[in-house]
Structures are given as C-alpha cells and as structure tokens.
Amino acid sequence: MLRIHFSDTDLLNTRVATAPDLHWELVLSMRHLRRRVVPPRYAAWHRDVVARLPPPGRARSAEAYREVALDPYWEAVRSSVDGDRALRIRALLDGGVNGLLRSYAPTMRWLPPTLHVRSAVERDRELGGRGLLLQPSHFCHGAGHLPEDPDAPPVLVHPAAQPQTGPVADKALARLMGATRAGILIAAGTACTSGELARRVGVSAPTVSHHLAALRDAGLLRTVPHGTTALHVRTRTGSALVHSSCE
Known part of the structure; x- marks a missing residue:
C-alpha cells in the first residue's frame, strides 16, 4: 500500500493531467507485452502487436516499438484518458478536491489527509506542498505508480476509468x-x-x-x-x- 500524505497546500496544488503521458504508456504497455496472460481489455492489442513486432535483436528499439505498439492505438489511449479526465472534472465540480479524491475508489481510498493507493510496495510519501498530478493511463492496470525519488515531481499514474455503459x-x-x-x-x-x-x-x-x-x-x-x-x-x-x- 502506498500512502500519500497531503497538507492544505498540497490539496490546493492537486490537479488532473490534461493528456496521456507517452513515457508511462510506453513503459506500462511493455509490461503487458512481456506477460503470457493479459487483462481482457488488452488481449486484441497484445495479439496484434506480438504478430507485428520484429524478432528480438532486429530493430527492437524504443522508437520501433512505439511505431508498432502505440502510434496505431494512440487515439484509443487519448480517448481513455479523456474519459477519465471528464469523470474527475465532474467529481471536482460536485464535491471539490475531497470529491475528486474520493472518486478514485476502489483503486484508491481517500481518508483525509491521506490517500491510500494500491501498490506493489509498502511506503509513505509526503508531497512537501507541491501537490499531486493525477495522471490517468490507458495501459495502467490494477495498481498506481509514483516515482520513488522524493525530489521528482509527484505524479501518480493510475488506471483510466472504464466506461460503465454496456x-x-x-x-x-x-x-x-x-x-x-x-x-x-x-x-x-x-x-x-x-x-x-x-x-x-x-x-x-x-x-x-x-x-x-x-x-x-x-x-x-x-x-x-x-x-x-x-x-x-x-x-x-x-x-x-x-x-x-x-x-
């Protein structure tokens, strides 16, 4: 469990990202690619990308990977992030920052002044008045990610919300x-x-x-x-x- 502790200044400086983060989408999509079993929402993507990627050792660079695994799907990535952002904006308008942070359940649990985030690591993080950038990600699944370096900008990468209409x-x-x-x-x-x-x-x-x-x-x-x-x-x-x- 990751526990992020907010001061009053941190709450004032908390915001939602306006667009996907290319670096994180690259890193997190590669994690899915290495798995034998992927979440159902990525199954078709996984199958197509595996079929199109060159064999290891033949132009397996980050740029080549991006051209195959991200660029053709970038509109879907943007759409996923846009949908999450719209949801968070509504939560913020209806309930202020408390409403915004509560809207991330069940992936996160807001117990003021601490945000509890599902994570593979057990740690606490103070924001130091810088606030938190909430970054929805299409390829993030299950747990949130926050840089371990306390001097790095506080950016919490989390799974983009999925549409509820069937x-x-x-x-x-x-x-x-x-x-x-x-x-x-x-x-x-x-x-x-x-x-x-x-x-x-x-x-x-x-x-x-x-x-x-x-x-x-x-x-x-x-x-x-x-x-x-x-x-x-x-x-x-x-x-x-x-x-x-x-x-």
Whole structure:
C-alpha cells in the first residue's frame, strides 16, 4: 500500500493531467507485452502487436516499438484518458478536491489527509506542498505508480476509468437515434469538449458539431462556455434516456 500524505497546500496544488503521458504508456504497455496472460481489455492489442513486432535483436528499439505498439492505438489511449479526465472534472465540480479524491475508489481510498493507493510496495510519501498530478493511463492496470525519488515531481499514474455503459444500452440507443448520436450522448455524461467527444466516438469534428446541434435542439444535451472553448453535457432528459436504455 502506498500512502500519500497531503497538507492544505498540497490539496490546493492537486490537479488532473490534461493528456496521456507517452513515457508511462510506453513503459506500462511493455509490461503487458512481456506477460503470457493479459487483462481482457488488452488481449486484441497484445495479439496484434506480438504478430507485428520484429524478432528480438532486429530493430527492437524504443522508437520501433512505439511505431508498432502505440502510434496505431494512440487515439484509443487519448480517448481513455479523456474519459477519465471528464469523470474527475465532474467529481471536482460536485464535491471539490475531497470529491475528486474520493472518486478514485476502489483503486484508491481517500481518508483525509491521506490517500491510500494500491501498490506493489509498502511506503509513505509526503508531497512537501507541491501537490499531486493525477495522471490517468490507458495501459495502467490494477495498481498506481509514483516515482520513488522524493525530489521528482509527484505524479501518480493510475488506471483510466472504464466506461460503465454496456453494449446493450449502446445498441438500444443506436436503434433509436443512430450509432453516432447515441455514442455522443453516452460520452457526454460528463462534460466534454467537441474534440474529446470526436475522439471517444471516433468521428470527425464537423460530424460531432452536426450531431451536437441536433441533440441540443432535442433538449438532450446542453453546451456551456468554458474559457476559450465549450463543454457539452447531457441534460436530465438526456440522462434519463440513456439510463432507460439500460433497463
């Protein structure tokens, strides 16, 4: 168990990463590649990458590995991290930093002023007023990771949250309004930018804009300004429609 101890200043300086970390995705994906058995969500990736990687000793560099194992899947990695970030932003808006830190259960347990994190090591860490950067990772599975060097920036790498809406709900909504609009409405359960929605649904930005307008006109989604961009989130009616498709 990793125990991270927060001061009041640390809580003020805690934030969520805005994008995937290439280094960690590289390191953690390589760990999965070395395993005989991988978690189901990585099974297809593992099979494809093993088939495409050159034999050991033949151009087995980090760059060659990245070209085969990460670059073709980077949109999926970004989508995974975007989804987690949207979830954490909603938790922060609803419950402040306490709500944010509580949202990481069961991987982490927030017992103020200490965050208990599943880890292969037993240690305590003081943040020294620098706060904590919470870094969601597509290839992180099970336990969190924090650099052991106390002088290194405090970055906690953790598994990105997985979508809770199942394929049954997806299909039911798709029959009602089409696959793209259903995907956008499901993804907008937490506030997202147009770019985040495009990556999560797998369509172009103009396509997203077209469907966002239709969903707004139907009263299923609303758009609110956020700095220099805008966030899109389901209305109560939109959420009721998504939830009813799960029943």
